[in-house]
Amino acid sequence: MELWFVLGMPLLGTFLLAVFGARRFAAEVNVGVSLATLLAASLLVARIVRYGPLLVGHEQFFVDSFNVFLVALTAFVGFTTAIFSRPYMRIEEHHGRLNARRLRLYHSMYQLFMTAMFIALLTNNMGIVWVAMEAATLSTVLLVSLYRTKASLEAAWKYFILCGVGIAQALFGTILLYFAAERTLGRQGMTALLWTHLNAAKADLEPTVIGLAFVFLLVGYGTKVGLAPLHNWLPDAHAEGPTPVSAVLSGLLLNVALYAVIRCKVLAVGSIGPLMPGRMLMAFGLLSAVLAAFFLWRQRDIKRLFGYSSIEHMGIITFAFGLGGPVANFAALLHMTVHSLTKSSIFFTAGHASQTAGTQEMDGIRGLVGISPTIGWGLMLGSLAILGMPPFGVFASEFLILTTAMREHPWATPFLLIALGVAFAGIFMKVQPMVFGESDAPKLPHSPALVPVFVHLAMVLVLGLYIPPALAEWYRAAARLIG
Amino acid sequence: MLRSHLDVQLLNLLAACMLLISFAMLSTRRTQQLITLFAWQGAILFLSTSLVAHEAGLTELYFSAALTLILKVITLPLILHTLIKRLGAQWDNERLVNIPITMLVGLVLVIFAFGLAQPISLLATTVTRHTIGIALAVILLSFLMMITRRKAVTQVIGFLAMENGLFLAATSATYGMPMVIELGIALDLLVAVFILGIFFFQIREQFDSLDLHHLESLREE
Numbered sequence: 001m002e003l004w005f006v007l008g009m010p011l012l013g014t015f016l017l018a019v020f021g022a023r024r025f026a027a028e029v030n031v032g033v034s035l036a037t038l039l040a041a042s043l044l045v046a047r048i049v050r051y052g053p054l055l056v057g058h059e060q061f062f063v064d065s066f067n068v069f070l071v072a073l074t075a076f077v078g079f080t081t082a083i084f085s086r087p088y089m090r091i092e093e094h095h096g097r098l099n100a101r102r103l104r105l106y107h108s109m110y111q112l113f114m115t116a117m118f119i120a121l122l123t124n125n126m127g128i129v130w131v132a133m134e135a136a137t138l139s140t141v142l143l144v145s146l147y148r149t150k151a152s153l154e155a156a157w158k159y160f161i162l163c164g165v166g167i168a169q170a171l172f173g174t175i176l177l178y179f180a181a182e183r184t185l186g187r188q189g190m191t192a193l194l195w196t197h198l199n200a201a202k203a204d205l206e207p208t209v210i211g212l213a214f215v216f217l218l219v220g221y222g223t224k225v226g227l228a229p230l231h232n233w234l235p236d237a238h239a240e241g242p243t244p245v246s247a248v249l250s251g252l253l254l255n256v257a258l259y260a261v262i263r264c265k266v267l268a269v270g271s272i273g274p275l276m277p278g279r280m281l282m283a284f285g286l287l288s289a290v291l292a293a294f295f296l297w298r299q300r301d302i303k304r305l306f307g308y309s310s311i312e313h314m315g316i317i318t319f320a321f322g323l324g325g326p327v328a329n330f331a332a333l334l335h336m337t338v339h340s341l342t343k344s345s346i347f348f349t350a351g352h353a354s355q356t357a358g359t360q361e362m363d364g365i366r367g368l369v370g371i372s373p374t375i376g377w378g379l380m381l382g383s384l385a386i387l388g389m390p391p392f393g394v395f396a397s398e399f400l401i402l403t404t405a406m407r408e409h410p411w412a413t414p415f416l417l418i419a420l421g422v423a424f425a426g427i428f429m430k431v432q433p434m435v436f437g438e439s440d441a442p443k444l445p446h447s448p449a450l451v452p453v454f455v456h457l458a459m460v461l462v463l464g465l466y467i468p469p470a471l472a473e474w475y476r477a478a479a480r481l482i483g
Numbered sequence: 484m485l486r487s488h489l490d491v492q493l494l495n496l497l498a499a500c501m502l503l504i505s506f507a508m509l510s511t512r513r514t515q516q517l518i519t520l521f522a523w524q525g526a527i528l529f530l531s532t533s534l535v536a537h538e539a540g541l542t543e544l545y546f547s548a549a550l551t552l553i554l555k556v557i558t559l560p561l562i563l564h565t566l567i568k569r570l571g572a573q574w575d576n577e578r579l580v581n582i583p584i585t586m587l588v589g590l591v592l593v594i595f596a597f598g599l600a601q602p603i604s605l606l607a608t609t610v611t612r613h614t615i616g617i618a619l620a621v622i623l624l625s626f627l628m629m630i631t632r633r634k635a636v637t638q639v640i641g642f643l644a645m646e647n648g649l650f651l652a653a654t655s656a657t658y659g660m661p662m663v664i665e666l667g668i669a670l671d672l673l674v675a676v677f678i679l680g681i682f683f684f685q686i687r688e689q690f691d692s693l694d695l696h697h698l699e700s701l702r703e704e
Contacts, residue, residue, distance in 0.1 A: 150697075208602045
């Protein structure tokens with residue numbers, strides 16, 4: 001029941017906002033719908049905690065500890081982003097970058113995007129995962145080009161073509177998966193692609209076919225995770241789209257795509273053993289982390305900078321999932337949580353920072369603390385958190401990943417350390433002058449909603465100091481599922 | 484048995500035609516001709532899917548075939564034709580990078596595709612197992628077409644042709660995906676073309692042309 005609400009609320013919001021999206025109260029409706037979704041998601045979590053995994057709708061929907069945790073995270077960040085977006089988009093309208101019609105498109109597509117992500121997370125059918133991932137791409141293409149500037153059109157085109165090609169690879173992988181499933185499970189119409197059925201029969205799946213399928217699925221969904229060398233769309237889309245979209249792309253969509261990869265990895269490990277899938281994830285992860293860390297240095301646009309930082313962190317998470325085992329998986333899940341909380345809060349402050357300065361170029365942003373202490377300190381603390389400074393949660397997860405890597409694959413440690421160190425210096429050097437220093441920029445016409453920033457950062461801080469036992473148990477259960 | 488053998492031969496012939504059309508698409512300059520070729524590819528896909536449905540006695544494959552006919556032979560080419568007419572791009576010629584070299588790269592891709600598909604073909608039990616390699620080749624050739632083209636419309640046709648290849652792969656390896664998923668894929672495809680239609684107008688409004696040379700400013704310097 002709760003599950004239908006989680007899926008139904010954003011869908012209802014899509015239609016509501018498609019009609020009323022241009023009105024004054026549209027932003028409030030957006031917040032209200034997101035809050036209702038969050039409540040439904042919390043009820044779903046309570047139910048899973050109490051009664052264990054759930055399989056409903058002719059087995060088409062499946063909830064276990066792994067995806068319910070992502071559903072809760074998605075609903076939460078979706079809600080806080082909606083709060084942030086209310087004043088942010090008003091200021092954009094005030095600055096004349098948007099009109100009422102485009103705001104309607106924005107609000108409606110925002111909810112459609114949330115719907116697509118929830119379907120991708122909750123479905124039990126690997127084919128529907130694909131359809132939902134494609135729907136998530138399509139709903140955000142027009143959001144990336146919302147400002148209709150040359151650069152935003154270019155970014156949206158790149159996003160569409162690269163992700164379209166990537167996701168076509170994933171479809172081929174899904175076809176191969178179905179092919180292997182059909183041989184073992186028989187042609188039973190809808191059931192052969194159900195993850196629960198595949199998981200039960202994974203040891204009998206044909207290894208050659210599954211190996212090939214995993215390569216295609218990894219490359220396909222990996223494009224959407226932003227793994228190098230298929231990451232080109234990510235910084236452009238993050239920089240040119242409106243900031244709330246950058247926040248949900250980076251904080252949520254990347255996680256959902258990675259979730260799809262991990263579901264496939266579980267099947268692949270069951271069929272061909274842990275060696276090949278683990279190595280591939282580690283290689284892609286390390287390559288992305290190191291490459292992104294060096295690209296960070298060359299950035300001049302604040303949102304591009306943090307786009308590259310997302311690639312780096314997704315690389316680290318992918319690497320940790322590649323390591324496998326309870327500790328690394330635990331750390332990867334923790335890192336997914338703290339990264340999505342921290343990164344979305346950074347985008348919130350970065351968005352307002354560029355609105356204040358009137359540019360996204362970092363050279364033009366100066367003295368944020370002087371103009372608005374909340375924006376300035378929010379950006380500073382967020383950057384420190386994402387760079388893995390103790391006592392924030394990112395430090396805890398990165399520490400766990402590093403120590404596990406040292407124990408199991410010592411050769412990988414230098415690469416990880418280089419990525420972390422280079423990224424640290426690159427981001428810190430650029431953020432410091434933006435936050436401190438002199439500036440005479442005027443105040444914003446609407447007061448920004450920065451409560452979400454500090455709520456997110458407080459949560460990340462708490463996760464770094466003390467993980468509540470219930471939450472730790474939850475992570476452990478999810479880590480066990482992944483194997 | 485004899486009839487069945489004939490059917491298999493016919494299926495292989497149709498698949499070969501698809502591959503031939505892919506090569507033709509690689510070397511065609513005119514946008515309008517490309518759309519016609521794409522429609523032909525859809526028509527062949529429709530024929531071969533119906534034939535497989537008949538051979539394997541699967542009713543749901545007839546539905547997929549009908550979906551192919553409606554979507555890929557009628558709707559999408561119609562939308563694309565209207566689009567380029569409205570954009571005034573129907574007589575557009577494209578300058579292509581060296582066609583012979585593109586063809587040679589295409590040949591290498593075909594060989595690679597057959598090599599990759601070999602283990603799958605050996606395991607498959609469908610009557611169409613020999614066409615899996617061709618399907619993969621069609622996918623890779625469409626990919627090559629997307630890389631070599633510089634016009635927005637042609638890149639999209641390449642994207643759609645890649646989907647044709649994926650569909651052929653699904654029918655030849657497994658007699659098609661479950662119906663719900665095929666419907667979902669078809670819906671996604673249709674929405675994609677609509678969004679791209681909007682997009683073409685936005686791009687032209689900003690750049691006064693559909694040439695993607697203009698879309699190369701976002702780069703790491």
